[in-house]
Amino acid sequence: MATPFIDYRPAQVMRNKEVYVCYYVLDPTSNRLKRMRIRCNRIKDRRARSRYAALLCAEVNRKLCNGWNSLTGEDPGTRRNVTIVEAAAEYVRQKEKGLRKDSVRSYRSKLSFFTQWCEKAGIADWLCGRFTSAHAAGILDEYGGHGRSAYAFNSMLQYLKGMFLSFVRDGYASHNPFAGFRGKRREAKHRTTIPRQDRRRILNYFHKRRMAGYVAMIRLCFRYLVRPKEMLMLRAGDIDFESGLLRIPPEVSKNHRERTVALGHDVMRYFRKLQRRGLPSGTYIFSTDFKPGSRAYTTKNLFAVWQRMRESLSMPDSYHFYSLKDTGITEMLEAGMPSKFVKDLAGHHSLSMTERYTHVSDARRILAANRVRF
Numbered sequence: 219m220a221t222p223f224i225d226y227r228p229a230q231v232m233r234n235k236e237v238y239v240c241y242y243v244l245d246p247t248s249n250r251l252k253r254m255r256i257r258c259n260r261i262k263d264r265r266a267r268s269r270y271a272a273l274l275c276a277e278v279n280r281k282l283c284n285g286w287n288s289l290t291g292e293d294p295g296t297r298r299n300v301t302i303v304e305a306a307a308e309y310v311r312q313k314e315k316g317l318r319k320d321s322v323r324s325y326r327s328k329l330s331f332f333t334q335w336c337e338k339a340g341i342a343d344w345l346c347g348r349f350t351s352a353h354a355a356g357i358l359d360e361y362g363g364h365g366r367s368a369y370a371f372n373s374m375l376q377y378l379k380g381m382f383l384s385f386v387r388d389g390y391a392s393h394n395p396f397a398g399f400r401g402k403r404r405e406a407k408h409r410t411t412i413p414r415q416d417r418r419r420i421l422n423y424f425h426k427r428r429m430a431g432y433v434a435m436i437r438l439c440f441r442y443l444v445r446p447k448e449m450l451m452l453r454a455g456d457i458d459f460e461s462g463l464l465r466i467p468p469e470v471s472k473n474h475r476e477r478t479v480a481l482g483h484d485v486m487r488y489f490r491k492l493q494r495r496g497l498p499s500g501t502y503i504f505s506t507d508f509k510p511g512s513r514a515y516t517t518k519n520l521f522a523v524w525q526r527m528r529e530s531l532s533m534p535d536s537y538h539f540y541s542l543k544d545t546g547i548t549e550m551l552e553a554g555m556p557s558k559f560v561k562d563l564a565g566h567h568s569l570s571m572t573e574r575y576t577h578v579s580d581a582r583r584i585l586a587a588n589r590v591r592f
Contacts, residue, residue, distance in 0.1 A: 226287070227251060229278040231271045239275045243287045246348040254288055287347065302349055303333050303342045305390045309381045323516075328377045335360060346382075346391040354378070354395040362402070372401035410536040411545040423527050431508030432523060434488045439542040442479050443564040445472055446539060450515050454492070455499030462486045466565070477565050547572070 222228060229241035236259045242251040256274060261267040300308075310329045314322050335357050336342040341349070357378070362371045378396045385391040412420075417440070424432050438444040444466070451470040458465070464479045471477060481489070492503070497510055505511025508520075524539045543564070550560050551572075561572040 222283075225285075226282045228282065229275045231268075231275050237267050237271050239271055239278060241278055241282065243282070243289055244348070245289055246350050249348075252289065300346070300390055301343050302346045303336055305346050305385055305388075306332055306381060309384050312384075324373075325377070328374055331361065331374075332357070332378070332381075346385045347393075349382075349391070349395055351395045351398065354399060358396075358399060368402035375399060375401050410534070410538070410541050411548050412537055412541050416533060416537070417542075417545075419531055420527065420533075423531060429508065429523075430488055431504055434485055435504060435508065435520070436542060437485050439539065440546040442481060442485070443543050443546055443560075444479065445543065445565075446517050446520055448472065450502070450504055450517065450520065452503045453499060454497040454501045454503060454510070457489055457493075457503070459486075459490055459493045471565060473565060473567055475565065477562070479563065 225244050227242035229239050232238050232240045232255075236257060238258055239256045241254050243254060244250070245252040256278070258267050258271045258274065261270055306329055310325045313325055333342070336344075339353070339356070341353065358371075358375065361374050375396065379394065379399075382391065382394040382396055386394055421433060421436065424436070435446075435449050438449055439446065442464070444464075448466055448470050452464070452466070456465045456467065456470075457463075462481045464481050466477050466479065468474045468476045489503075492510055495510070501510045501512065502514055503510055505513055505515050508515070508523075521539055527533075528535070528537055547560055547564060550563075551557065557569055557572050560566075561569050564572065566572050
């Protein structure tokens with residue numbers, strides 16, 4: 219229920235040269251009451267016009283009392299007792315159910331930015347319906363103005379669109395102020411493959427430091443195309459130590475589809491050493507210091523170690539940990555492995571995703587077949 223003289227002023231029938239219903243509603247752009255009029259002069263009969271104006275005035279007041287705002291489109295079904303910050307927190311709480319831990323951290327980070335921006339803008343105690351497209355432009359300008367990538371900007375935009383879509387669905391607001399905004403164009407991904415001689419140097423670096431767990435992760439990414447986040451969420455119960463099969467559960471897999479990967483001796487030798495310790499099935503394989511443990515490690519830790527290695531060996535910045543997977547896919551295709559096998563091993567959604575990597579192998583095949591001389 220709206221508050222008279224704060225959210226609105228009740229409607230009245232006004233008679234001057236014309237008959238009209240006058241009322242005031244809160245303009246969210248100025249945070250002030252704005253005068254509105256509905257003319258009734260199209261009804262020619264004077265008595266009928268007066269009766270219509272009285273009925274219209276009563277209907278407008280009923281709707282105003284229930285939360286209707288003719289400027290924002292809020293209707294009597296809108297829930298008006300929850301602030302925008304409270305609704306945002308509830309949205310994240312609902313989203314957290316069933317999400318991976320890294321996704322939960324991402325949602326909480328975005329919620330924190332949104333909440334701080336609302337507090338700084340002085341609108342944290344506003345109701346959701348008062349958040350306009352002008353506010354949407356403001357928060358997107360600030361988020362995108364700190365050197366963030368197009369990927370990060372688009373991720374935030376999708377989060378805000380989804381959040382306000384839920385506000386509309388749940389009755390907190392009548393419109394989505396982010397609906398008209400588009401994401402930034404992302405630059406084409408530059409995939410750098412790591413030559414064999416550099417891969418050997420990388421392995422030697424970690425072997426010398428007795429980081430067997432990290433070496434196993436390198437092999438899993440390069441030869442078996444397991445993604446970093448998927449590796450860090452693996453538990454002892456996901457490995458069949460007898461048959462050498464690794465199960466990547468749907469809640470861990472990037473595309474939420476379960477897949478099974480057959481592992482060779484290069485990785486299973488390490489896993490079977492762990493098995494002899496009698497690990498409980500719920501133990502994370504790559505926890506603190508990339509050893510078995512009770513808590514999930516983050517990709518931030520994984521990439522920080524990779525960064526130190528890269529600096530120590532003076533390797534190019536274009537060598538990312540994920541480059542191991544790109545290199546593995548490219549070399550498999552060059553070796554003649556069918557694209558479908560590579561697709562299934564990598565857990566790609568479609569063959570077209572796998573075939574993005576064929577440009578390197580195709581270019582080398584063309585060069586090998588090109589025998590012309592000037």
